[in-house]
Amino acid sequence: MATQTWLWTSLTVALTFILTVVNGNSEGDALFTLRKSLSDPDNVLQSWDPTLVNPCTWFHITCNQDNRVTRLDLGNSNLFGHLVPELGKLEHLQYLELYKNNIQGIIPGELGSLKSLISLDLYNNNISGTIPTSLGRLKSLVFLRLNDNRLTGPIPRELSNVSSLKVVDVSNNDLCGTIPTSGPFEHIPLNNFENNPRLEGPELLGLASYDTNCS
Numbered sequence: 605m606a607t608q609t610w611l612w613t614s615l616t617v618a619l620t621f622i623l624t625v626v627n628g629n630s631e632g633d634a635l636f637t638l639r640k641s642l643s644d645p646d647n648v649l650q651s652w653d654p655t656l657v658n659p660c661t662w663f664h665i666t667c668n669q670d671n672r673v674t675r676l677d678l679g680n681s682n683l684f685g686h687l688v689p690e691l692g693k694l695e696h697l698q699y700l701e702l703y704k705n706n707i708q709g710i711i712p713g714e715l716g717s718l719k720s721l722i723s724l725d726l727y728n729n730n731i732s733g734t735i736p737t738s739l740g741r742l743k744s745l746v747f748l749r750l751n752d753n754r755l756t757g758p759i760p761r762e763l764s765n766v767s768s769l770k771v772v773d774v775s776n777n778d779l780c781g782t783i784p785t786s787g788p789f790e791h792i793p794l795n796n797f798e799n800n801p802r803l804e805g806p807e808l809l810g811l812a813s814y815d816t817n818c819s
Contacts, residue, residue: 631673632659634690642685648678672696679725680704687731692717703749704728711750713738723747727773730754735774737762744768751796752776758815759784759803775799780818782807
């Protein structure tokens with residue numbers, strides 16, 4: 605019986621280790637894909653070594669006790685490049701901080717798979733395209749700061765269903781349509797929407813289409 609117990613314990617430990625390595629490698633692969641999409645003149649990503657068991661020892665990465673990535677902190681790091689869909693594989697990620705860089709291109713819709721995400725900070729970049737409707741699936745999201753980019757299109761109404769949202773800032777873009785007024789948007793100050801020349805005032809339900817001025 606003691607031998608069986610020892611074998612079972614050993615098997616459990618080994619399986620846990622294998623799963624940790626597999627998950628760590630998967631998250632490391634996703635992050636290294638981001639690394640390859642970025643120009644890094646200040647070498648802030650120099651420690652991102654894809655040959656390591658997991659990315660938890662990389663600078664600017666925080667992991668939980670299970671060695672799963674929970675934070676990506678690369679704000680104000682003089683990075684150039686674009687975001688990658690593979691970021692959607694970081695299923696335990698809570699903070700995605702890439703503000704004040706020179707990130708271009710679009711916001712990947714795959715970020716809507718980050719079910720644990722609390723903070724999405726992409727402000728002060730050069731991001732274009734629309735705000736993905738998939739962000740409406742982020743039911744833990746509290747902070748959504750996309751201001752000072754080149755975003756177009758309407759504010760997705762799907763965000764009105766994210767009851768956890770406390771801060772939304774989309775000012776200084778080129779958004780169109782009307783400002784949502786339901787759900788968390790009831791308490792978002794109007795100056796968080798300013799300097800979007802095609803964005804109308806607060807939505808009057810039934811009186812104006814939410815995507816007015818978008819054609």
